[in-house]
Amino acid sequence: DAGITQSPRYKITETGRQVTLMCHQTWSHSYMFWYRQDLGHGLRLIYYSAAADITDKGEVPDGYVVSRSKTENFPLTLESATRSQTSVYFCASQRTGNQPQHFGDGTRLSIL
Amino acid sequence: TQLLEQSPQFLSIQEGENLTVYCNSSSVFSSLQWYRQEPGEGPVLLVTVVTGGEVKKLKRLTFQFGDARKDSSLHITAAQPGDTGLYLCAGSNTGNQFYFGTGTSLTVIP
Numbered sequence: 001d002a003g004i005t006q007s008p009r010y011k012i013t014e015t016g017r018q019v020t021l022m023c024h025q026t027w028s029h030s031y032m033f034w035y036r037q038d039l040g041h042g043l044r045l046i047y048y049s050a051a052a053d054i055t056d057k058g059e060v061p062d063g064y065v066v067s068r069s070k071t072e073n074f075p076l077t078l079e080s081a082t083r084s085q086t087s088v089y090f091c092a093s094q095r096t097g098n099q100p101q102h103f104g105d106g107t108r109l110s111i112l
Numbered sequence: 113t114q115l116l117e118q119s120p121q122f123l124s125i126q127e128g129e130n131l132t133v134y135c136n137s138s139s140v141f142s143s144l145q146w147y148r149q150e151p152g153e154g155p156v157l158l159v160t161v162v163t164g165g166e167v168k169k170l171k172r173l174t175f176q177f178g179d180a181r182k183d184s185s186l187h188i189t190a191a192q193p194g195d196t197g198l199y200l201c202a203g204s205n206t207g208n209q210f211y212f213g214t215g216t217s218l219t220v221i222p
Contacts, residue, residue: 031208035212040214041214042116042118042200042212042213042214042215043155043200043202043212044212045209045210045211048209058209059211090154090155092154094208096208097206097207097208098143098160098162098204098207098208099207100145100157100160101145101157101210102157103153103155104154105152105153105154106152106153106154
């Protein structure tokens with residue numbers, strides 16, 4: 001029962017670099033989400049996907065790109081990283097609407 | 113836009129004490145969830161409430177959804193060190209897009 005896994009767990013990069021965070025779920029859940037967690041802000045939704053090839057913006061999408069070519073994968077790309085994107089990023093999946101969201105263990109990203 | 117405010121932000125209590133965490137909003141939600149998060153891990157769902165005035169109990173934890181579905185509370189009776197963690201509320205009107213509160217960091221001292 002692998003569930004939902006995120007990689008890498010930790011990443012340090014420099015401003016201007018491109019970085020991709022990976023998320024993989026084994027449940028064939030329809031919905032997948034990317035959040036960032038910052039002190040004082042809680043969890044904020046970046047992007048979400050209702051199914052393969054369907055993605056939509058959340059509360060804070062600027063500077064991020066997502067894709068979902070396969071149901072099980074939902075990578076998040078920072079095309080040109082900025083220091084304000086230093087955060088802990090969480091991926092989550094959900095079977096259908098109103099069902100529980102299941103979270104990965106997060107990726108701690110530091111941008112120098 | 114932070115739609116959900118939690119209070120208190122930090123709480124440190126002795127084992128055996130009772131506590132209440134509040135989650136307030138000016139917006140109405142069709143459902144509200146409570147999660148607990150431990151360091152280095154993702155949030156884990158504790159409960160979902162969907163009906164105004166609804167009360168749900170999970171062992172020593174009691175969750176209440178306000179009558180107007182704008183607020184919620186989490187009450188813990190006789191807190192244990194294992195209750196230590198970050199408690200997050202999250203509201204939704206669509207069932208698949210949730211707005212999270214700022215969180216309450218609870219420390220229970222043995």
